[in-house]
Amino acid sequence: MAEEMKLTGAERRKQLLIWLKESRTPLTGSELAKKSAVSRQVIVQDISLLKAKNEPIIATSQGYMYLHSQASEKQPVTRIIACEHGPERAEEELNLIVDFGVTVKDVIIEHPVYGDLTASIRVNTRKEVSDFIKKISSTNAAYLSQLTNGIHLHTLEAATEEKIDQACEALKKANILIPE
Template sequence: MIKVDERKRSGEERRRILLQWLKESEEPLTGQILAEKLNVSRQVIVQDISLLKAKNEPIIATAQGYVYLREKESAHSFKRIIACNHTPAQTEAELNLIVDHGVFIRDVIIEHPIYGEMTASLVIKNRRDVKQFIQKMEDSKASYLSDLTEGTHLHTLEADTIEQLDEVCLAFKKAGFLLEKENESEVNP
């Protein structure tokens, strides 16, 4: 990425450049990195991302940074939402258990008593992503969404085969992370 002089460009052009960088990147890009490259504040990036999302650009914010969702990231044949419960200390083990079965973690969902359903994009594909997510949680001293629901949460999982999803559920059951099977739903696009 080339550093761009803010004074020589309009907000529209800045968003065009931002969108291009997101589309070209194979890795998530943090708001801070984008702000530095565009010589603007992180808040300007947050606003630009919001404007791009309002134009239906498939950009999501993850713990690793902003990601432009390409078709290949949604190309898994099978999806399943699983209900889980565990302590914050077990989060890393939970996420590693999923990715070790070759399963993609799309998001985490909780049912908040005031706000209703709250979803956070995770976009975790492998142990490296898990490690980055856990490190960012520790560095920021942030709480997990599941802290709001005493450990109960959902994950949207995606895989190439139904067997992978079944194996994750079996491993979750053995680990004591899986809630009752009635809470699962499955989608075959």
Template sequence: MAPGKKILGEERRSLILTWLQDSQEPLTGSELASRTNVSRQVIVNDITLLKARNEPIMATSQGYVYLPQPSPEKWYERSVACFHSPEQTEDELNLLVDFGLLVKDVKIEHPIYGDLTASIMVSNRKEVAQFIQKAAETNAAYLSQLTNGVHLHTIAAKDERTLDEAEAALKKAGFLLVEN
């Protein structure tokens, strides 16, 4: 591609889809914009159009990822209710990924909007560090700050025992919301 030449419409969306499918790492909107010589907003619109075509693209704090079709290997999921301060977010996420878990999302119950869910998609300490860094760089509040620290995570693991162990570790660390 010649420097400065815009990649247009359907050709650009096709390239974006290919790059996302081939990438092992998330690709940021800025990176995709640079590759195609368009604005980041154009990329956001392209991603929306691709999602409307049922392409399994997810926006994460690290960038866009293409979620391949599920493998035959079964993953088990569980929602866990957690409670902690914003300063403890990194410790909580590191505790979970150290069990080999995928932390898929965070959910809160908002008094006006009802259930709000945001993608996290972290599975190792590097991804946690990137998530925390992005929050710091953008000065963004965590969803849990809207509910005084109360939130849910969807966690996934290759077996139920790992989920049980991670939940027990959350409880021991004081991050698990328990009934009084």
């Protein structure tokens, strides 16, 4: 750890990239700060600098992730869907989606002043959904959809079109999916 404390900013950012690229799960700013022996605010600044250099890093509700190129792998299928429900049904909605092996990448609303607002969610298991809901609750944060009377979009991602179709059918039965 003593050696890591002597890293320059550039060396630390290089090490952050290595950790993010090696991890298949999100890494929190606090975890990265502890590993780097710096404050979480320094990590936030480092991540901003890396993003400014076009490093594909995203901030999710679970932490930072490096978006790996999938050129050699089969590209996942994505679809944007429209939903409507109150905040009390957010966990139900997300669980209905992830139960079919579908990832909820984000939530998008159309704000009357700011236009489209997008927030990364990146949940694909019931545990991640539960953690996300707990974080919203424990911070007393509002769901973005509360700004639009429950109307919002999600970008879904899955290995196959059929998985997304199944999730959409479950949302339709639950009266959450807005018909096209």
